[in-house]
Amino acid sequence: MPVIIDFDNTYEPNWYSDDLTAMSFMSPLADGTSCIVLVLLARHENRHLADVFNIGFGPPNELGGFIDNVKLRHSDLNKVLSTVLFHGFLFLRRNQDFTIGIDGSDDIRARLYHSAIKQNREYICRYFIPLGVDWYVRITRQGNFEKDSEGNLVPKSMLESFDFKRNSRDLYNYYMFSLKENVIDSL
Numbered sequence: 001m002p003v004i005i006d007f008d009n010t011y012e013p014n015w016y017s018d019d020l021t022a023m024s025f026m027s028p029l030a031d032g033t034s035c036i037v038l039v040l041l042a043r044h045e046n047r048h049l050a051d052v053f054n055i056g057f058g059p060p061n062e063l064g065g066f067i068d069n070v071k072l073r074h075s076d077l078n079k080v081l082s083t084v085l086f087h088g089f090l091f092l093r094r095n096q097d098f099t100i101g102i103d104g105s106d107d108i109r110a111r112l113y114h115s116a117i118k119q120n121r122e123y124i125c126r127y128f129i130p131l132g133v134d135w136y137v138r139i140t141r142q143g144n145f146e147k148d149s150e151g152n153l154v155p156k157s158m159l160e161s162f163d164f165k166r167n168s169r170d171l172y173n174y175y176m177f178s179l180k181e182n183v184i185d186s187l
Helices: 077-094 107-119 121-127
Strands: 022-028 034-043 052-058 099-102 128-137 155-161 174-179
Touching: 022 077, 034 077, 052 077, 077 099, 077 174, 107 121, 107 174, 121 128
Parallel strands: 052 099
Antiparallel strands: 022 034, 034 052, 099 174, 128 155, 128 174
């Protein structure tokens, strides 16, 4: 089933924070009920992605976050994903030095994001520069994996322009979007 991203087909927010790092909206579900979807943007934890804000979404939990591994059947997944990405676009318009990133909580969601980017190449490239990230751990000349002072492996990011020929069996570890300069005043 193809995913269609369309910033003219989004849900109205219930609320959003002044700095645009949080918002929520109601999403109708296939069973006739609806659920609140919380969208949060937070700085990425990896120091190699210092200017990246991770965008995540799902039903809210009791701790002020969201549940990202729940299986929901939205009545209009296109509209949900369009709403989340549009909110990311609004955040980037206000914070032009940053990049947003999205990570599927499992391979099914990562495949969905990968396919959505490929299927909406022309539309997404009007607003964003899509990027893919793979993680690696450097092997030293001595043949050991690079570790920090506590003995933990040091993962580093390898960033590249999104390869639209890359298939969904070769997923990126992380998907990122930076704002195209010529769209600052659009919409």
